[in-house]
Amino acid sequence: MDMPEPDGAILARQSEIVARLRALVPSEALIVDEALRRVYECDGLTAYRALPLAVVLPSTTAEVAAVLALCNAEGVKVVPRGAGTSLSGGALPVTDGIVLGTGKLNRILEIDLENRTVTAQPGVTNLAITRAVEHAGFYYAPDPSSQIACTIGGNIAENSGGVHCLKYGLTTNNVLGLELVLPNGEIVRLGGKHLGSDGYDLMGVITGSEGLLGVVTEVTVRILQKPETARAVLIGFPSVEQGGSCVAAIIADGIIPGGLEMMDRPAINAAEDFVGAGYPREAGSLLICELDGPAAEVDQLVETVASIARQHGATFLKVSESEEERLRFWAGRKNAFPAVGRISPDYYCMDGTIPRSQLAHVLQRMRAMSEHYGLAVANVFHAGDGNLHPLIMYDANRPGELERAEAFGAEILKLCVEVGGVLTGEHGVGVEKRDLMPEMFTEADLAQQQRLKCAFDPAQILNPGKVFPRLHRCAELGRMHIHKGAIPFPDLPRF
Amino acid sequence: MREVFEPTSLDELEQVVRWAVAEEAPLEVIGRGSKRGLGRPVDARAELRLARMSGIDMYEPDELVMSAAAGTPLIEIEAMLAERHQELAFEPADYGVVLGGPANLQSIGGVFACNLAGPRRIKAGAARDHILGVQCVTGHGETIKAGGRVMKNVTGYDLPKLLAGSYGTLAVMSRITFKVLPAATDRATLLLSGGDMTKLLTALRRAMGSSCEVSAAAVLPERATARSAVPEVAGAGRALAALRVEGTATSVGYRLDALMRVVARPAGLEAIRLGADATRRLWREIRDVRLVDALAPLLWRVTCAPTDAAAVAARAAPLDPEILFDWSGGLVWLALGHVPADAGCGQIRAGLAPGAGHATLVRAPEELRRIVPPMHPEPVLLEGLTRRVKQGFDPKGVLNPGRLAAAI
Numbered sequence: 001m002d003m004p005e006p007d008g009a010i011l012a013r014q015s016e017i018v019a020r021l022r023a024l025v026p027s028e029a030l031i032v033d034e035a036l037r038r039v040y041e042c043d044g045l046t047a048y049r050a051l052p053l054a055v056v057l058p059s060t061t062a063e064v065a066a067v068l069a070l071c072n073a074e075g076v077k078v079v080p081r082g083a084g085t086s087l088s089g090g091a092l093p094v095t096d097g098i099v100l101g102t103g104k105l106n107r108i109l110e111i112d113l114e115n116r117t118v119t120a121q122p123g124v125t126n127l128a129i130t131r132a133v134e135h136a137g138f139y140y141a142p143d144p145s146s147q148i149a150c151t152i153g154g155n156i157a158e159n160s161g162g163v164h165c166l167k168y169g170l171t172t173n174n175v176l177g178l179e180l181v182l183p184n185g186e187i188v189r190l191g192g193k194h195l196g197s198d199g200y201d202l203m204g205v206i207t208g209s210e211g212l213l214g215v216v217t218e219v220t221v222r223i224l225q226k227p228e229t230a231r232a233v234l235i236g237f238p239s240v241e242q243g244g245s246c247v248a249a250i251i252a253d254g255i256i257p258g259g260l261e262m263m264d265r266p267a268i269n270a271a272e273d274f275v276g277a278g279y280p281r282e283a284g285s286l287l288i289c290e291l292d293g294p295a296a297e298v299d300q301l302v303e304t305v306a307s308i309a310r311q312h313g314a315t316f317l318k319v320s321e322s323e324e325e326r327l328r329f330w331a332g333r334k335n336a337f338p339a340v341g342r343i344s345p346d347y348y349c350m351d352g353t354i355p356r357s358q359l360a361h362v363l364q365r366m367r368a369m370s371e372h373y374g375l376a377v378a379n380v381f382h383a384g385d386g387n388l389h390p391l392i393m394y395d396a397n398r399p400g401e402l403e404r405a406e407a408f409g410a411e412i413l414k415l416c417v418e419v420g421g422v423l424t425g426e427h428g429v430g431v432e433k434r435d436l437m438p439e440m441f442t443e444a445d446l447a448q449q450q451r452l453k454c455a456f457d458p459a460q461i462l463n464p465g466k467v468f469p470r471l472h473r474c475a476e477l478g479r480m481h482i483h484k485g486a487i488p489f490p491d492l493p494r495f
Numbered sequence: 496m497r498e499v500f501e502p503t504s505l506d507e508l509e510q511v512v513r514w515a516v517a518e519e520a521p522l523e524v525i526g527r528g529s530k531r532g533l534g535r536p537v538d539a540r541a542e543l544r545l546a547r548m549s550g551i552d553m554y555e556p557d558e559l560v561m562s563a564a565a566g567t568p569l570i571e572i573e574a575m576l577a578e579r580h581q582e583l584a585f586e587p588a589d590y591g592v593v594l595g596g597p598a599n600l601q602s603i604g605g606v607f608a609c610n611l612a613g614p615r616r617i618k619a620g621a622a623r624d625h626i627l628g629v630q631c632v633t634g635h636g637e638t639i640k641a642g643g644r645v646m647k648n649v650t651g652y653d654l655p656k657l658l659a660g661s662y663g664t665l666a667v668m669s670r671i672t673f674k675v676l677p678a679a680t681d682r683a684t685l686l687l688s689g690g691d692m693t694k695l696l697t698a699l700r701r702a703m704g705s706s707c708e709v710s711a712a713a714v715l716p717e718r719a720t721a722r723s724a725v726p727e728v729a730g731a732g733r734a735l736a737a738l739r740v741e742g743t744a745t746s747v748g749y750r751l752d753a754l755m756r757v758v759a760r761p762a763g764l765e766a767i768r769l770g771a772d773a774t775r776r777l778w779r780e781i782r783d784v785r786l787v788d789a790l791a792p793l794l795w796r797v798t799c800a801p802t803d804a805a806a807v808a809a810r811a812a813p814l815d816p817e818i819l820f821d822w823s824g825g826l827v828w829l830a831l832g833h834v835p836a837d838a839g840c841g842q843i844r845a846g847l848a849p850g851a852g853h854a855t856l857v858r859a860p861e862e863l864r865r866i867v868p869p870m871h872p873e874p875v876l877l878e879g880l881t882r883r884v885k886q887g888f889d890p891k892g893v894l895n896p897g898r899l900a901a902a903i
Contacts, residue, residue, distance in 0.1 A: 112800075112802075113704065114700055114704070114801070114802050115700075115800045115801050115802055116703065116704060117800075137706070138704075158649060159649045159653070161647055165646075165647065166646065169620065169624065170647065172624075172653065172656070173620050173624045177850070182880070186876045186879075186880075187876070188874075188876050188877045188880060189849070189850050189874075189877075190877070191850075192800070192850040192851060192852070193799075193800035193851075194798040194799050194800055194825055194851070194852040194853065195616060195617070195621070195798055195822060195825050195826070196610070196612070196616070196621055196798050196826075196853070197798070197853045197871070198853050198855055198870035198871045198899070199660075199870065199871070199873050199877070199881060199899065199900075200657055200660065200661055200665075200881055200884055201610070201623055201656045201657055201659060201660050201661075202657070202877075202880065202881075202884070204623055204653055204656025204657060204659070205652050205653055205654065205656060205657045207653065207656075208649045208652070208653050209652055209653075225704060225705055225706040226706060227706060228706045248557040248558075249557070251557050251558075251559060251677075252556060252557040254580060254677035254678075254680070255677070256676065256677065293708060293742075293746070294706070294707070294708070294746055294749050294750055294753070295749075296745050296746055296748075296749035297742060297743060297745065297746035297749065300743060300745055300746070353643075353645040353646070353647050353648055354645065355555070355558055355560075355644065355645060356557075356558055357555070357557075357558060382647065384646075385645070385646035385647045386558075386645045386646060386647065387645075387646075387647040420643075420644060420645075421643070421645055422643045422645055422648045422650045423650045424648075424649050424650050425645070425647035425648060425649065426647055426649055427649070428649055429649070429650060429651065433650075437650070437651070440643075440650055440651075441640075441651065442639070442640075444637045444638070444639050445639045445640055445641065445651075446651075447637075448633055448635070448637070448639045448641075448654070448887075448888070449641070449651050449652050449654065451887035451888065452652055452654070452657070452884065452887055452888075453652075454883075454887055455880065455883035455884045455886065455887045456880070456883075467651065477887075478886075478887075478890060480516070480635060480890060480891070
C-alpha cells in the first residue's frame with residue numbers, strides 16, 4: 001500500500017511549522033516530542049504506521065479554524081483523529097502533515113429532553129451520550145462495538161453502525177445538526193434541532209466522508225426513549241443456509257427485529273470457548289434475534305419468530321427470560337472479535353456488505369478461498385442488513401502470512417462486489433480498501449466524488465491518501481470534455 | 496415554444512444533457528411535473544421530462560429493497576409494495592393539489608429529488624434516509640452511479656443523500672434504489688382535546704418522549720378540524736391533538752392505553768380513539784396539507800425545534816394564517832389568504848434565528864417567487880459552499896438553474 005510521496009519542503013520546515021502552530025494553541029495542546037507523537041502513529045488498523053510532524057489538540061472551534069487556515073495556507077496536510085479506533089486506517093498519519101485530534105473537545109454542550117436532542121463536541125464518546133441521558137430513560141441508538149472508546153465525531157466521519165441499525169438506522173439517520181470547519185478555516189453550521197432543511201444535504205455527505213471534507217466541531221443527535229422491553233431469541237441451525245432462509249422469512253413476515261445477528265460454526269465455538277454464553281457448539285449457524293418495543297408486542301413477536309425458526313429447521317431455540325439472560329446471549333457475539341483473537345495470534349477483520357440472499361454462496365466461496373490461502377476464517381454477520389465480518393486468522397510472525405491474509409481479504413471484498421454488495425458496510429475505506437475502489441466504481445464515478453471533495457477542500461490538505469486510489473488536481477477534474485455540436489441526437493423523441 | 500425532451504433510455508438522457516452542456520442551454524428538469532411550482536421559477540431553453548423512463552427494475556421484499564426508473568409513478572410503486580404488505584416508511588406527501596395540479600401524479604424521482612416526507616418523518620426519517628443508490632447523469636454529461644442496493648454501505652461519499660433534496664440541480668437521476676419496509680397491520684389515532692394550543696403541543700412532545708412509539712403527532716387548530724372529512728375530527732368544534740400508533744392490533748391497543756396513562760390523563764385532556772380507516776384518512780389529509788385552505792394564495796412550511804412551534808405561530812399571527820402543526824410541532828404550515836408585498840417573510844422567515852429552522856414558501860404566484868426566495872436563504876459562507884458543490888456537478892449551470900436559489 002503506497003501513500004502519497006511526502007513533500008520534502010514541508011518536512012524540512014517542521015520546526016517553523018511547529019512554531020507557527022504554537023502561536024495558535026496553548027502549549028499543552030501541541031505535541032512535538034517524538035516519543036509522544038508515536039502514540040498517534042496508527043489507529044485500529046495497526047499494520048500501517050507513520051509518524052506525523054506534530055499533533056495538535058485544539059479545545060475550541062476557533063482553534064480548529066486557526067490551525068486549519070494555517071495548514072491550508074502553508075500546504076501542510078491534516079489528518080483528523082477522534083479516538084483512533086478506525087479499522088480501515090482512516091486516522092493513519094502522514095509524515096509530512098499534522099494530526100488534529102479532538103481529544104480536548106470533549107464536552108456535552110446541551111441536553112434537551114423536550115426536543116429529544118443532545119449537542120456535544122466531537123471528542124465525546126458514543127457511550128457518554130447515552131450515559132448523559134439514561135437517567136430520563138433515553139439513549140442514543142447507533143452502538144458500534146467500540147462505543148466505550150469511539151467518539152461521536154469519529155462516528156460522523158465513518159457513519160458508524162452497530163447491531164441495532166436495521167431498525168434504528170446508522171449515524172446518518174440519527175444526526176440532526178453539525179458545525180463544520182472547512183480547510184480554509186471557514187465555519188459553517190448545518191441543520192440544528194429541526195428536521196429537514198432547504199438546500200443541499202451536506203450533512204448527509206459529511207457523514208461517512210472519513211475526514212476528507214472538513215473537521216466537525218459540534219454534533220446534535222436525536223435521542224430515543226428506551227424500548228419498554230427487549231428479549232432475545234437464540235436459534236441454532238444445522239447449516240448456514242437454513243439460518244439465512246430463517247432470516248429472510250422473519251423479515252418477509254413483516255418483522256424488523258431490534259438486532260439480528262448470525263455467526264458461523266468457527267465463530268460460535270471461539271465465542272463459546274471465551275465467554276461460555278451457552279451457544280450450541282454443534283450448530284452450523286447461530287442466530288441472535290432481539291425483539292424490542294412495548295411488552296405486549298414483544299411477547300407476540302417472540303412467539304412468531306420461534307415458530308418461523310422451527311419451520312426452518314431450528315435444532316436449538318432459547319428465549320431470554322430475564323435481562324441477565326438477554327445480556328448473556330449477547331456476550332458471546334459482542335466478544336466474538338477478542339474470542340477469535342484468543343485462538344489466533346492475529347486476525348484481520350473484513351467488512352463487506354452483500355445482498356442477504358447471497359450469504360450461503362459467499363460463505364461457500366469463502367471456504368474454498370480459506371483452503372487456497374491456508375488460513376482459517378470465522379464469520380459474524382449483521383444478518384438483518386447484510387453486513388459481513390469475516391475474521392481471517394493469521395500469524396504476523398510467520399513470513400508472508402500478513403500478505404496472504406490481505407490477499408484473502410481483498411478477494412472476499414471483490415466477491416462481495418461481484419454478488420451485488422459493497423466493499424465496506426461500516427468500517428470505512430480508509431487506506432485499507434482504497435485500492436479496491438475501482439472494483440466498485442468507474443473512473444467517472446470516482447472523478448465525481450473527487451469533485452465534491454474539491455468543493456470543500458480545493459488544496460486537498462485533509463486526510464490525503466485515503467479513500468481514493470488516485471489523486472487528481474482539482475483543476476484537472478473541473479475540465480469539461482464536451483464540445484459544442486459534437487454530439488447529435490437525431491433519434492430523440494421531442495414534443 | 497420551448498422544446499420538451501422525453502428520453503426513453505439512459506443513452507437518450509445522456510444525449511440531452513450533453514447537448515445542453517455543449518449549447519450551454521439551461522434545462523428545466525422534471526419527473527412528471529407535480530411539484531413544478533415549488534421553488535424559484537426556472538428560466539430554461541428546454542424541458543427535460545423523465546416520465547418515459549419508467550418501470551420497477553427490481554423488488555426483493557425479503558431484502559427490503561426496490562429499484563425503479565426515476566419517472567416511475569409513485570402510485571405504481573405503492574401498489575406493488577402494498578401487494579406484499581410493504582411501504583415507503585417515510586410516507587411521501589403528495590403536494591399535487593396544493594400546488595394547483597392533480598393528485599397522484601408524482602414520480603419516484605420527484606419524491607426523492609424534493610425529499611418531502613409525511614407525518615411519519617418524526618419516527619422513520621425523510622426520503623433521504625431511505626435512498627440507497629442512484630444512477631444519474633451529471634452536468635458534466637457523464638453517467639455515474641453511487642451507493643448500492645444494500646442497507647449498510649460506507650464505500651465512498653454518500654452522493655445519493657446529496658441528490659435527495661437537490662431538486663435536480665446537481666444531476667438528473669435516472670434510476671433510484673431504495674429501502675422499503677413492512678407496513679403495519681393495524682393503526683389507530685388518539686384525539687385529545689380540552690386544552691389550549693400550548694397544552695396540546697406539550698402533549699405531543701410528551702408522547703414523543705415516551706416509549707409508546709408514536710408514528711405521527713399533530714395539532715389541528717379549530718379551523719383545521721373543520722376542513723377534515725373525518726366526522727370525529729370535523730365535529731370536534733375545538734382544537735385537537737392527534738397521536739398515531741401503528742403496529743399489530745395487540746400492540747396498538749396496548750400503546751393507546753399507555754398514552755392515556757402518560758399523556759392524556761396527567762394533562763387533564765379528553766380523549767377519543769379513531770379506528771384504522773379514519774386514521775388512514777386523517778393522516779392523508781395532514782400529509783397532503785388538506786387541512787388548511789387549499790386555495791389560499793400563499794402557503795408557508797416552517798421547520799423548527801418542536802418547542803418553538805407556538806412561537807412560530809405567534810409571530811405569524813398578525814397575518815391571520817390558517818395553521819397546522821405536524822411532526823410534534825417541528826413542522827408548522829401557515830396558509831395566508833392575502834398576499835403581503837414580502838409574502839409574509841418579515842413575520843415568518845425573519846423571526847427564525849440562524850440554525851433555528853427553515854421557512855419555505857411552498858405556494859405563491861410565479862412573479863412573487865422570483866422576488867421572494869421560496870427556499871430558505873443560506874448564510875453567506877454556506878451559500879459559497881453550496882455554490883462550489885453545484886459547480887462541481889454542473890459547471891455550466893444547465894440543470895434547473897435558479898430553482899433552489901437565484902445563484903445556484
